[in-house]
Amino acid sequence: GENVEQHPSTLSVQEGDSAVIKCTYSDSASNYFPWYKQELGKRPQLIIDIRSNVGEKKDQRIAVTLNKTAKHFSLHITETQPEDSAVYFCAASTLGGSQGNLIFGKGTKLSVKP
Amino acid sequence: DAGITQSPRHKVTETGTPVTLRCHQTENHRYMYWYRQDPGHGLRLIHYSYGVKDTDKGEVSDGYSVSRSKTEDFLLTLESATSSQTSVYFCAIGLAGGPGEQFFGPGTRLTVL
Numbered sequence: 001g002e003n004v005e006q007h008p009s010t011l012s013v014q015e016g017d018s019a020v021i022k023c024t025y026s027d028s029a030s031n032y033f034p035w036y037k038q039e040l041g042k043r044p045q046l047i048i049d050i051r052s053n054v055g056e057k058k059d060q061r062i063a064v065t066l067n068k069t070a071k072h073f074s075l076h077i078t079e080t081q082p083e084d085s086a087v088y089f090c091a092a093s094t095l096g097g098s099q100g101n102l103i104f105g106k107g108t109k110l111s112v113k114p
Numbered sequence: 115d116a117g118i119t120q121s122p123r124h125k126v127t128e129t130g131t132p133v134t135l136r137c138h139q140t141e142n143h144r145y146m147y148w149y150r151q152d153p154g155h156g157l158r159l160i161h162y163s164y165g166v167k168d169t170d171k172g173e174v175s176d177g178y179s180v181s182r183s184k185t186e187d188f189l190l191t192l193e194s195a196t197s198s199q200t201s202v203y204f205c206a207i208g209l210a211g212g213p214g215e216q217f218f219g220p221g222t223r224l225t226v227l
Contacts, residue, residue, distance in 0.1 A: 001173075006156075032214055043204065043218040044157065089156055093214065101147070101172065102216060106156040 002027040006105025023090035024072040030092040120219040133192040137205030145208030146188040150201040195226045
């Protein structure tokens with residue numbers, strides 16, 4: 001079955017710097033890769049996702065890149081702000097498959113210092 | 115928001131007692147999921163449903179059962195709660211009509227003493 005590894009587990013940056021979180025997946029059939037942000041005591045919320053037919057997607061200060069050959073994808077946050085502090089989860093899934101459930105990484109706790 | 119609620123939001127119970135958590139959605143989504151979240155483990159799938167009376171196991175299903183008799187309700191039952199089931203439980207709905215983007219409920223914090 002699918003396995004998703006996420007690194008680093010914790011990340012501390014200064015406000016205004018960039019942050020990068022990386023994930024690798026094992027199942028070459030995976031074709032959908034979402035990223036969720038979870039603030040303390042809140043539910044995980046989808047912030048961006050990418051499908052395997054594109055290599056990069058941007059939404060304002062966040063972007064996700066996908067390398068299908070190497071089976072890894074990354075979240076990039078530019079010009080970080082204190083409100084970006086949260087736990088971020090990557091996930092992988094096979095859309096259209098009979099077992100297309102999301103498999104999550106273990107999370108990265110991002111701290112943005114003012 | 116996609117209209118998903120969980121009840122209760124907090125519960126403290128004793129080892130050996132049965133516990134049922136409820137997930138309710140208002141938008142007729144076919145797919146529903148139950149996850150547990152523990153420090154260092156991220157989100158792990160317990161059970162999921164792809165329609166009324168259609169359910170299947172996830173990666174951590176031992177000690178849990180589910181039922182879905184109506185589209186809007188997905189129940190998670192711990193038949194005999196254990197301390198290892200102390201966790202935060204999230205329900206989610208699949209927004210795309212199938213596997214893919216999921217929207218999470220607010221969560222239930224369960225403590226088993």
